[in-house]
Amino acid sequence: MALAAVGAWLRDHARALRWLQWAVVLIYAFLLIVPACLPLPDDTARMVNNLTVLAQFVFWGVWWPFVLLSMLLFGRLWCGVLCPEGALSEWAAKRGRGWPIPRWMRWGGWPFVAFALTTIYGQLVSVYQYPKAALLVLGGSTVAAVIVGFFYTRGKRARCRHLCPVNGVFALLSKLAPMHYRVDEDAWRAAAKPGRLIPIQAVDCAPLQPLRHMKGGSGCHMCGRCSGHRDAIALSWRSPDEEVVQVAATEADVWQTLLIVYGLLGVAIGAFHWTMSPWFVALKQGLAEWLVERDWMWLLDTNAPWWLLTHYPEHNDVFSWLDGTVLIGYVLATALVLGSGLLLCLALSVRLAGRWQWQRLHHLAQGLIPLVLASACFSGCRPPR
Numbered sequence: 261m262a263l264a265a266v267g268a269w270l271r272d273h274a275r276a277l278r279w280l281q282w283a284v285v286l287i288y289a290f291l292l293i294v295p296a297c298l299p300l301p302d303d304t305a306r307m308v309n310n311l312t313v314l315a316q317f318v319f320w321g322v323w324w325p326f327v328l329l330s331m332l333l334f335g336r337l338w339c340g341v342l343c344p345e346g347a348l349s350e351w352a353a354k355r356g357r358g359w360p361i362p363r364w365m366r367w368g369g370w371p372f373v374a375f376a377l378t379t380i381y382g383q384l385v386s387v388y389q390y391p392k393a394a395l396l397v398l399g400g401s402t403v404a405a406v407i408v409g410f411f412y413t414r415g416k417r418a419r420c421r422h423l424c425p426v427n428g429v430f431a432l433l434s435k436l437a438p439m440h441y442r443v444d445e446d447a448w449r450a451a452a453k454p455g456r457l458i459p460i461q462a463v464d465c466a467p468l469q470p471l472r473h474m475k476g477g478s479g480c481h482m483c484g485r486c487s488g489h490r491d492a493i494a495l496s497w498r499s500p501d502e503e504v505v506q507v508a509a510t511e512a513d514v515w516q517t518l519l520i521v522y523g524l525l526g527v528a529i530g531a532f533h534w535t536m537s538p539w540f541v542a543l544k545q546g547l548a549e550w551l552v553e554r555d556w557m558w559l560l561d562t563n564a565p566w567w568l569l570t571h572y573p574e575h576n577d578v579f580s581w582l583d584g585t586v587l588i589g590y591v592l593a594t595a596l597v598l599g600s601g602l603l604l605c606l607a608l609s610v611r612l613a614g615r616w617q618w619q620r621l622h623h624l625a626q627g628l629i630p631l632v633l634a635s636a637c638f639s640g641c642r643p644p645r
């Protein structure tokens with residue numbers, strides 16, 4: 261009951277939550293834009309005396325790990341209550357064209373593709389080190405959220421549901437949350453009986469969840485707006501394995517499996533450890549010698565712009581075209597080797613346990629979600645080069 265009251269409180273304080281969202285938008289914009297306009301800090305700069313270093317710490321040392329952790333504890337409360345991109349997208353959608361969500365946007369592969377592309381691009385421009393790169397990657401994502409919001413749906417979060425680069429990660433992690441909005445279908449039906457005197461209000465569910473048949477919490481943004489709807493929906497406790505064991509048995513799909521094994525346990529790990537990899541260095545040196553022997557020097561040039569490849573000569577941090585190419589190849593090769601190895605192990609386990617079924621493979625892959633948390637944390641940081 262106490263938890264249901266929290267859900268009802270969220271529903272009843274939508275206005276206060278909106279102010280909170282705008283406060284987060286302002287802090288986010290400040291920490292993203294101002295450091296990008298300042299000179300880069302030197303090696304002696306610290307959080308206490310340099311805004312750029314403080315912003316880096318807030319984004320990658322506080323925000324990213326704690327948002328991931330919050331998914332495990334409270335589901336996607338961050339998305340529904342605090343996320344600046346979600347808030348801006350919904351705000352734009354209330355004022356925009358209201359077009360229906362097109363088919364291309366509904367494609368199930370976006371969570372995997374958007375995560376992989378953003379992770380690799382973030383490494384190419386060194387998003388974790390340089391404020392201009394952070395402004396480009398995070399700010400670009402925010403601008404995209406506003407544009408998509410402006411054109412598609414009337415007041416909903418189409419971009420959050422379909423195109424957000426971390427939507428897939430958050431959807432996986434929130435499956436382990438010990439709370440969700442439980443739907444009592446009997447109470448739902450009873451509320452629809454003729455003779456009911458109080459009219460039923462429609463729910464403004466921004467991520468467009470199928471409320472009546474909602475089983476898990478992976479698509480729900482925990483905003484509380486549906487709390488108490490038809491006396492059938494309430495924030496409730498559940499076992500942390502409930503969604504993975506029961507709901508995912510039928511809902512797990514191929515894109516979630518690919519995101520787990522090739523995305524979060526492949527691309528993210530490759531993107532984390534390439535800076536420390538002796539294989540990466542050996543491969544790059546071998547290729548550089550091979551290019552020099554053939555007099556193909558243009559690949560060794562470091563004339564790419566900062567928004568394509570890292571380019572900060574004043575900090576001796578410049579990528580050549582070869583660096584960028586080898587980085588992409590290395591991350592993809594890591595993803596291929598690790599992901600295929602994991603997939604093979606899962607497939608063997610399914611086969612050894614009985615009759616082969618693709619759905620059982622996808623279901624078993626969900627057992628790797630706790631590992632995904634560690635890997636996702638790694639994907640938000642990078643050891644020094």
Ligand code: SF4
Nearest residue numbers: 465480481483484486
């Ligand atoms: S189902 Fe929709 S309205 Fe209900 S809490 Fe989740 S996001 Fe909010």
